[in-house]
Amino acid sequence: xxxxxxxxxxxxxxxxxxxxxxxxxxxxxxxxxxxxxxxxxxxxxxxxxxxxxxxxxxxxxxxxxxxxxxxxxxxxxxxxxxxxxxxxxxxxxxxxxxxxxxxxxxxxxxxxxxxxxxxxxxxxxxxxxxxxxxxxxxxxxxxxxxxxxxxxxxxxxxxxxxxxxxxxxxxxxxxxxxxxxxxxxxxxxxxxxxxxxxxxxxxxxxxxxxxxxxxxxxxxxxxxxxxxxxxxxxxxxxxxxxxxxxxxxxxx
Amino acid sequence: xxxxxxxxxxxxxxxxxxxxxxxxxxxxxxxxxxxxxxxxxxxxxxxxxxxxxxxxxxxxxxxxxxxxxxxxxxxxxxxxxxxxxxxxxxxxxxxxxxxxxxxxxxxxxxxxxxxxxxxxxxxxxxxxxxxxxxxxxxxxxxxxxxxxxxxxxxxxxxxxxxxxxxxxxxxxxxxxxxxxxxxxxxxxxxxxxxxxxxxxxxxxxxxxxxxxxxxxxxxxxxxxxxxxxxxxxxxxxxxxxxxxxxxxxxxxxxxxxxxx
Numbered sequence: 001x002x003x004x005x006x007x008x009x010x011x012x013x014x015x016x017x018x019x020x021x022x023x024x025x026x027x028x029x030x031x032x033x034x035x036x037x038x039x040x041x042x043x044x045x046x047x048x049x050x051x052x053x054x055x056x057x058x059x060x061x062x063x064x065x066x067x068x069x070x071x072x073x074x075x076x077x078x079x080x081x082x083x084x085x086x087x088x089x090x091x092x093x094x095x096x097x098x099x100x101x102x103x104x105x106x107x108x109x110x111x112x113x114x115x116x117x118x119x120x121x122x123x124x125x126x127x128x129x130x131x132x133x134x135x136x137x138x139x140x141x142x143x144x145x146x147x148x149x150x151x152x153x154x155x156x157x158x159x160x161x162x163x164x165x166x167x168x169x170x171x172x173x174x175x176x177x178x179x180x181x182x183x184x185x186x187x188x189x190x191x192x193x194x195x196x197x198x199x200x201x202x203x204x205x206x207x208x209x210x211x212x213x214x215x216x217x218x219x220x221x222x223x224x225x226x227x228x229x230x231x232x233x234x235x236x237x238x239x240x241x242x243x244x245x246x247x248x249x250x251x252x
Numbered sequence: 253x254x255x256x257x258x259x260x261x262x263x264x265x266x267x268x269x270x271x272x273x274x275x276x277x278x279x280x281x282x283x284x285x286x287x288x289x290x291x292x293x294x295x296x297x298x299x300x301x302x303x304x305x306x307x308x309x310x311x312x313x314x315x316x317x318x319x320x321x322x323x324x325x326x327x328x329x330x331x332x333x334x335x336x337x338x339x340x341x342x343x344x345x346x347x348x349x350x351x352x353x354x355x356x357x358x359x360x361x362x363x364x365x366x367x368x369x370x371x372x373x374x375x376x377x378x379x380x381x382x383x384x385x386x387x388x389x390x391x392x393x394x395x396x397x398x399x400x401x402x403x404x405x406x407x408x409x410x411x412x413x414x415x416x417x418x419x420x421x422x423x424x425x426x427x428x429x430x431x432x433x434x435x436x437x438x439x440x441x442x443x444x445x446x447x448x449x450x451x452x453x454x455x456x457x458x459x460x461x462x463x464x465x466x467x468x469x470x471x472x473x474x475x476x477x478x479x480x481x482x483x484x485x486x487x488x489x490x491x492x493x494x495x496x497x498x499x500x501x502x503x504x505x506x507x508x509x510x511x512x
Binding site for chain 1: 292294377380381382384385386387388389390391396
């Protein structure tokens with residue numbers, strides 16, 4: 001049997017009386033770039049945060065490389081998740097640290113690498129996302145939104161993750177900067193040979209970065225297929241979403 | 253009948269909430285303690301917290317102690333003069349300052365200064381997903397953010413209170429000698445004769461407990477903060493209010509343990 005890089009089986013999660021995930025089933029192949037689309041509040045963010053272990057699922061299985069992380073011991077889980085990186089929606093840069101310290105954070109604090117050794121790696125990663133060494137000593141608050149996203153991307157790839165998660169990577173950016181970020185995502189994921197799982201509701205971004213697309217609606221994956229089939233999915237929910245129509249089965 | 257059932261239901265729900273919060277807080281405290289004791293340690297972070305909590309609180313704690321000692325001497329004079337017991341002022345000042353006033357007032361002032369800033373900082377990090385980002389970069393937020401603060405608070409408060417003891421007694425001395433015309437030498441002698449080791453030591457133990465409570469509540473309220481600016485605001489308020497109340501309650505319990 002073929003094992004997937006990431007697999008979710010019947011994952012449920014509630015917050016109080018709000019049942020957010022109602023049995024999510026999802027498979028992601030190694031090296032594939034999956035994009036999860038869906039409206040606001042349908043459980044996109046919660047889905048990827050349960051894979052990362054930031055939110056604990058109530059029930060169901062989450063397998064990384066065939067191993068169930070919900071049942072793994074602390075150390076084993078750390079190892080499995082050790083290969084994950086994430087680009088957060090707002091960037092989530094540490095505002096008390098300079099840009100290069102942010103990029104090197106996982107190396108200096110997580111892996112206890114010396115600052116001297118980590119600095120050139122941080123600069124190299126900044127260059128990989130199209131930023132120069134000049135901004136290394138600046139603080140995140142001094143940068144524009146697009147630059148913050150790029151620094152955040154540099155930080156996410158600094159420790160060579162196997163799986164990278166992108167949470168709304170283009171939200172809040174102008175269309176050109178969004179395209180820059182999309183290209184960077186495509187490029188870095190390819191260079192790392194990583195598996196990528198993104199969530200977005202930006203269709204331009206989907207067409208650019210996805211190998212396959214999954215649509216989540218009311219806490220379930222209602223459609224999952226390759227990007228080529230997105231336009232002819234035969235699913236009226238997907239059609240309504242990708243064409244951004246008010247009329248259709250999805251009600252707000 | 254329905255009315256009574258309604259009341260019971262609400263009471264029950266409140267009670268369940270209360271136990272849930274207590275359980276979460278106790279687990280949080282135990283995890284924090286574990287991470288204070290076990291590696292990895294972050295000496296630089298601990299150092300900067302020691303300076304932030306200790307050094308930068310000196311002014312506010314010193315002023316509080318000074319004026320408390322002064323007003324204590326003044327008030328006990330007006331009270332004791334009625335019984336011709338003015339000579340007990342030195343005694344009253346030194347015992348009240350070292351046993352109660354210095355630890356409690358310093359604790360409350362630091363709760364306002366440090367508890368609030370810790371809660372605001374950690375809550376902001378929570379709201380902007382910086383804490384989540386930290387986890388994905390393989391750094392445990394408990395070890396990186398919470399343990400250094402809790403450790404620094406528990407270490408620094410006794411130092412602050414020891415300094416407050418000295419300044420507070422000195423404030424009493426100033427008023428007694430310069431306002432009430434006491435003999436300086438006799439006042440110092442009386443102070444020295446009356447004060448015992450346990451008076452100062454009990455105050456310092458209290459201070460360590462208060463330091464733990466202040467930083468723990470700051471971290472806890474920040475860590476479990478709600479969303480947005482409002483979440484940060486209420487985390488700050490909750491941290492200060494809950495720390496202050498816990499300081500007063502534990503102060504009573506500790507006094508009971510030490511002096512009964």
